[in-house]
Amino acid sequence: MHDNVLLQAFVYLAAAVAAVPIARRLGMGAVLGYLLAGIVIGPFGLRLVAESREDVLHAAEFGVVMMLFLIGLELRPSMLWRMRVAVLGLGGAQIVGTALLAALVGIAAGSAWKPALAVGFIIAMSSTAIVLQSLAEAGRLRTDAGQRIFSILLAQDISVIPILAVLPLLATLHVGAGSEAHGVATLPGWQQAFVVLAAVAAIVGGGRFLLRPVFRAIARTKLREVFTATALLLVVGIALLMQAVGLSPALGTFLAGVVLADSEYRHELEGDIEPFKGLLLGLFFISVGAGIDFRLVAHAPAAILGLVVGIMALKALVLYGVARLFRATTADAMFVAAALCQVGEFAFVLLALARGSGVLGDAEAGRLVAAVALSMLATPLLLLAQSRLVEPRFAVPAVERGADAIPDEDTPVIVAGFGRVGSTIGRLLRASGVGTTVLDLDGDQIELLRRMGLEAYYGDATRLELLTAAGAANARVLVLAVDDFIVTERLIAVARRHFPHLQLIVRVPDRPEAYTLLRDGISEVFRETTGTACDMGFATLRALGHRAFQARRAVQAFRAHDEQGVRVLAGKWGDDTSYMSEARARIAETEQLLAALSFVDHHFDLAWDNTTLREEAQGRSPSGHTAGPEGTD
Amino acid sequence: MPRVLVLFAHPAFEKSRINRRLLEAVRDLEGITIHDLYEAYPDFLIDVPAEQRRLVAHDVIVLQHPFYWYSAPALVKEYLDLVLEHGFAYGSTGRALEGKVFVNATTTGGPEAAYQVGGRNRFTMRQLLAPFDQTAVLCRMAYLAPFVVHGTHTVDADTGFGPAQRQYRTLLAQLRDGTLDLARAAAVDRVNDVLGEA
Numbered sequence: 001m002h003d004n005v006l007l008q009a010f011v012y013l014a015a016a017v018a019a020v021p022i023a024r025r026l027g028m029g030a031v032l033g034y035l036l037a038g039i040v041i042g043p044f045g046l047r048l049v050a051e052s053r054e055d056v057l058h059a060a061e062f063g064v065v066m067m068l069f070l071i072g073l074e075l076r077p078s079m080l081w082r083m084r085v086a087v088l089g090l091g092g093a094q095i096v097g098t099a100l101l102a103a104l105v106g107i108a109a110g111s112a113w114k115p116a117l118a119v120g121f122i123i124a125m126s127s128t129a130i131v132l133q134s135l136a137e138a139g140r141l142r143t144d145a146g147q148r149i150f151s152i153l154l155a156q157d158i159s160v161i162p163i164l165a166v167l168p169l170l171a172t173l174h175v176g177a178g179s180e181a182h183g184v185a186t187l188p189g190w191q192q193a194f195v196v197l198a199a200v201a202a203i204v205g206g207g208r209f210l211l212r213p214v215f216r217a218i219a220r221t222k223l224r225e226v227f228t229a230t231a232l233l234l235v236v237g238i239a240l241l242m243q244a245v246g247l248s249p250a251l252g253t254f255l256a257g258v259v260l261a262d263s264e265y266r267h268e269l270e271g272d273i274e275p276f277k278g279l280l281l282g283l284f285f286i287s288v289g290a291g292i293d294f295r296l297v298a299h300a301p302a303a304i305l306g307l308v309v310g311i312m313a314l315k316a317l318v319l320y321g322v323a324r325l326f327r328a329t330t331a332d333a334m335f336v337a338a339a340l341c342q343v344g345e346f347a348f349v350l351l352a353l354a355r356g357s358g359v360l361g362d363a364e365a366g367r368l369v370a371a372v373a374l375s376m377l378a379t380p381l382l383l384l385a386q387s388r389l390v391e392p393r394f395a396v397p398a399v400e401r402g403a404d405a406i407p408d409e410d411t412p413v414i415v416a417g418f419g420r421v422g423s424t425i426g427r428l429l430r431a432s433g434v435g436t437t438v439l440d441l442d443g444d445q446i447e448l449l450r451r452m453g454l455e456a457y458y459g460d461a462t463r464l465e466l467l468t469a470a471g472a473a474n475a476r477v478l479v480l481a482v483d484d485f486i487v488t489e490r491l492i493a494v495a496r497r498h499f500p501h502l503q504l505i506v507r508v509p510d511r512p513e514a515y516t517l518l519r520d521g522i523s524e525v526f527r528e529t530t531g532t533a534c535d536m537g538f539a540t541l542r543a544l545g546h547r548a549f550q551a552r553r554a555v556q557a558f559r560a561h562d563e564q565g566v567r568v569l570a571g572k573w574g575d576d577t578s579y580m581s582e583a584r585a586r587i588a589e590t591e592q593l594l595a596a597l598s599f600v601d602h603h604f605d606l607a608w609d610n611t612t613l614r615e616e617a618q619g620r621s622p623s624g625h626t627a628g629p630e631g632t633d
Numbered sequence: 634m635p636r637v638l639v640l641f642a643h644p645a646f647e648k649s650r651i652n653r654r655l656l657e658a659v660r661d662l663e664g665i666t667i668h669d670l671y672e673a674y675p676d677f678l679i680d681v682p683a684e685q686r687r688l689v690a691h692d693v694i695v696l697q698h699p700f701y702w703y704s705a706p707a708l709v710k711e712y713l714d715l716v717l718e719h720g721f722a723y724g725s726t727g728r729a730l731e732g733k734v735f736v737n738a739t740t741t742g743g744p745e746a747a748y749q750v751g752g753r754n755r756f757t758m759r760q761l762l763a764p765f766d767q768t769a770v771l772c773r774m775a776y777l778a779p780f781v782v783h784g785t786h787t788v789d790a791d792t793g794f795g796p797a798q799r800q801y802r803t804l805l806a807q808l809r810d811g812t813l814d815l816a817r818a819a820a821v822d823r824v825n826d827v828l829g830e831a
Contacts, residue, residue: 553678556676556678557678560678608714608715610719612719612720612724613719613724616719616724616725
């Protein structure tokens with residue numbers, strides 16, 4: 001029964017659905033929930049997981065790959081360049097420091113230097129997946145400490161390549177040559193280098209010159225699922241390419257992400273990949289939980305626990321020192337140490353390689369795998385303890401906390417729909433120096449806008465992920481200028497639910513839509529053709545010989561009356577769209593229009609018309625007070 | 634208790650140094666209505682009936698504005714042209730504003746010495762504001778001496794306007810409470826002089 005794929009999927013999904021809300025409710029965070037769920041369904045819990053758990057783990061590792069793609073998308077090359085000091089300095093120092101210190105400890109404990117150094121490099125890795133997910137959940141990614149953590153993780157992810165290359169050189173044991181190695185590892189050195197460079201060049205070049213036209217063509221079909229499929233195809237393809245040459249798929253997709261970070265499809269790609277990433281990462285955490293070999297732990301509990309505590313203490317020590325060296329506050333340095341002192345998922349990969357190439361023996365590698373998994377399990381608990389027990393002691397007044405860096409792309413205005421109406425609004429805002437992020441579903445239009453130098457992104461703004469990616473949380477105004485009213489209504493619902501702070505400026509086709517929205521409490525509603533119609537009316541009055549100022553005032557007055565009429569009628573536009581209410585509304589509407597059209601004869605700028613004054617002056621002899629002011633004529 | 638209406642007109646409120654502060658100094662006064670004309674009529678399309686109702690509903694009309702080209706900003710002129718209709722504000726049947734008090738509250742960049750006979754501007758403020766004076770008289774209103782803050786170009790905006798703010802607040806409070814000596818306030822050159830340093 002364990003081999004039924006659907007049943008397995010059911011077990012995993014059920015575990016996630018049951019465990020994560022419980023964990024959340026207990027204030028533990030989703031990651032810990034996933035890990036615990038994995039332990040529960042694992043071989044040492046309810047034993048619901050198939051023997052072929054390895055397959056699940058492989059699939060789940062894809063979540064890590066996708067996560068790195070998303071991280072890459074977030075990193076524009078310019079931003080990466082800005083972070084170079086933190087990545088190279090902070091991250092590099094952490095990796096080298098941990099590796100050397102661990103090697104020294106190992107040698108002191110009687111190990112040979114080569115395996116000790118290998119273990120040092122392996123445990124220097126932290127878990128990008130757990131840490132970033134936990135930070136994101138706690139909303140701390142953008143803090144100063146969060147940025148340091150991110151830099152270190154980035155350095156680790158990048159350093160996986162050289163470590164993968166160097167690790168086999170540390171082999172001391174003899175194993176069957178190339179039993180685990182494949183791809184480049186079997187080639188001579190210079191060819192290896194060539195293949196690696198070629199793969200990187202293919203990703204960078206392809207991303208630059210091939211992918212954007214492809215995405216444009218796909219976007220033109222306006223089939224969202226095809227676009228999603230293309231995004232997945234891209235990630236899977238790159239992962240396969242990297243695997244084929246024996247490089248880290250995560251690194252390949254990360255690179256592809258960076259290449260695409262400047263493209264107009266960035267937000268849409270983010271939105272498309274995000275749900276898959278979340279699901280697969282969850283799966284990954286469950287597999288880690290299920291994979292902890294409690295038999296091994298039970299055999300030598302003291303040794304394994306000692307190993308876990310030792311590794312984490314050593315890492316924490318180095319992390320704290322390095323962070324302080326790079327001028328973090330005590331509290332921040334402690335947070336960095338607590339967050340990163342576990343060993344990460346890359347360690348599994350490196351351990352497999354180390355065992356395969358004879359750097360480590362089976363027993364050592366097995367113990368380390370268990371220790372790594374346990375340290376990952378400990379991380380959410382450690383972060384919880386950190387935030388509950390340690391941080392209150394370092395509590396900083398909220399004012400200092402508020403000064404977190406806001407990323408460049410956060411603009412006060414998001415314009416959804418950049419067609420006939422939206423584009424004019426966008427240009428107006430831009431001319432006024434207002435930062436504007438533009439979303440549109442027309443790939444050609446976006447391409448045109450970008451060629452003209454506007455920040456425009458392809459995507460369906462009704463999707464929460466895309467709105468989030470476009471910075472809705474920090475924007476102040478959302479301008480809805482999409483053609484389709486159904487889309488407009490959906491977008492309003494999403495925006496109101498998730499970003500209630502956003503002020504909505506809405507374009508609607510005509511009166512009925514305006515009524516609907518006004519009744520719904522949206523005050524800034526604009527019928528799309530009214531302005532143009534009024535301008536044309538003005539031109540017509542001018543063509544008939546009316547003076548410009550009179551014509552302008554007539555148009556202004558008409559427009560004011562018209563807007564007022566729509567608002568009055570919106571209240572009458574019955575929930576029961578019965579004939580009577582409709583009829584009443586129409587009668588009222590006609591009355592309003594008639595009143596508006598006869599304004600010149602009624603009460604409008606009467607003071608500029610001196611009829612009564614002339615009558616009075618002629619009819620009665622002007623005396624004293626009643627004389628008109630000079631120059632009224 | 635007299636109801637006080639402040640008709641406020643400043644086309645560039647965000648750039649204002651003194652008028653903004655004067656307004657802030659009286660904003661929380663009870664029994665005072667503040668009506669921001671440029672905010673209400675950005676397109677100059679004045680709702681005449683509504684404005685007439687508003688005038689009728691108050692006893693004291695304070696016209697607060699910067700002194701532009703020896704007069705008020707353009708929208709004030711538009712307002713007076715349109716709202717003070719024949720038959721409403723003046724003429725044999727126009728008695729809607731009869732007996733109300735009218736006062737200009739204005740600010741000049743130049744110093745007081747510049748607004749003197751023989752000074753750079755050749756006339757006093759009271760003289761330059763004569764059109765408003767006569768407008769009020771034609772509408773059968775009592776015209777008080779203007780409230781004037783001089784020399785705003787040379788004052789430190791953050792610290793220097795405190796006395797003017799307090800004086801303005803005093804003026805409006807006294808108008809509201811009916812404690813201002815209207816005869817004296819009409820006779821002087823600047824109403825500031827009968828308020829003292831509050």
